[in-house]
Amino acid sequence: AVGAPGSGFSYSNAGYVAAGRVVEAVTGMPWEQAVRTLVLEPLGTAPAFVGDRSPRRPVAGGHSVHASTGRALPVRQTLAPVEAPAGALLTSALDLLALGRVVAGHGPASVLAPEVAEEMRRPVAGADPGVLADGWGSGLALFREGTTLWCGHDGNAQGTSCHVRAEPELGAVVAFTCNGGNGTELWHALADGLADITGLRVPTAARVPERGRAVPLPECAGTYRNGALEYRVTADAEGALALSVGGDTPAPL
Incomplete structure (x- = not known):
């Protein structure tokens, strides 16, 4: 262990793998079955997972673009079965909207009680956010836009990019999916367009921290x-x- 529980924070896929194992122990079901039964089907989402030989819904193929050549190549998601809780779920933007409403406290209470959703959105004291978010709740990234705190998460893997933001007071949820590894740039552009059209500014990334005094860096570029x-x-x-x-x-x- 790096430190005592509660003394530090580091974003880690291994943490979600451990959480998935806890889900299995508590429910008595495999992770995929628990997610399908307790979350996806009550939300009207047809489940699909990485590794499904016969998915129950259409699945878009992923692509990756090489920055120096501009060439796009098809890529296939690969994830070991034991790592499934860290990113094996395949969803659409509409599915993310449904999930965003739940974590914002506006979804079916049978899936997530509003008071539990509020607890998940509460910033964890002492969690150094790093560069991925402005803060962290229980499994949720927190992003600040002015005085408003949004919750959500970003996910990027081989040939895929997805983003979701939810604001509980407004009941606003914005979701984006892309079957390309460089979709983050498009996510930023769409959020800017949304702000121009509606006036609603959605935080797409963590705020740039104060860098302080410049220090010499090794010539590693x-x-x-x-x-x-x-x-x-x-x-x-x-x-x-x-x-x-x-x-x-x-x-x-």
């Missing part, structure tokens, strides 16, 4: 390869570093 996989490290005019893996959208380091 460049392109690196591990077998067929390419890693590109870039630095902007202020020296801030970003990493792109396999041509995907750069993430700040």
Whole structure:
């Protein structure tokens, strides 16, 4: 263990894998069955999972674009069965809207009681948000837009990108899915368009933190390869570093 429980925070897919195992122990059902029975079907969502040989709904194929060549290639989702709770669910934007209403406290109480949804949205004290969000609740990322706190989550994997934001006071939910690994850029553009049309500004990413005093950085910008996989490290005019893996959208380091 890195630290005592409650003393620190780090976003980790392994945490969701552990949560999935807890779900199995509590319900007595495999994770897929529990999610299907307790959440998806009550919301009217036809379940589909990575690895399904005969999915019950149409599933879009994923694509990845190589940044340097602009070439798009089809990719297939791969996820070990034990890691299913960390990202094996296949959904549409409409499915994410239904789920967003639940975590905002406006969905069926049989799926999630409003008081439990409120607890999930409550910021966890001492959780250093990092670069992925402005704060964290119980499994939910929190994003601040002015004085308003939105909840939701982002998900990116091979050839896919999805985003959902929910604001409980307004009852507003915005969801986006893309069958491309670089869909985050389109998500930002659509959110800007939504603000221009409706005046509703949806936080698409965490606020940029105060960087403080500049410190010297090693000369690590460049392109690196591990077998067929390419890693590109870039630095902007202020020296801030970003990493792109396999041509995907750069993430700040």
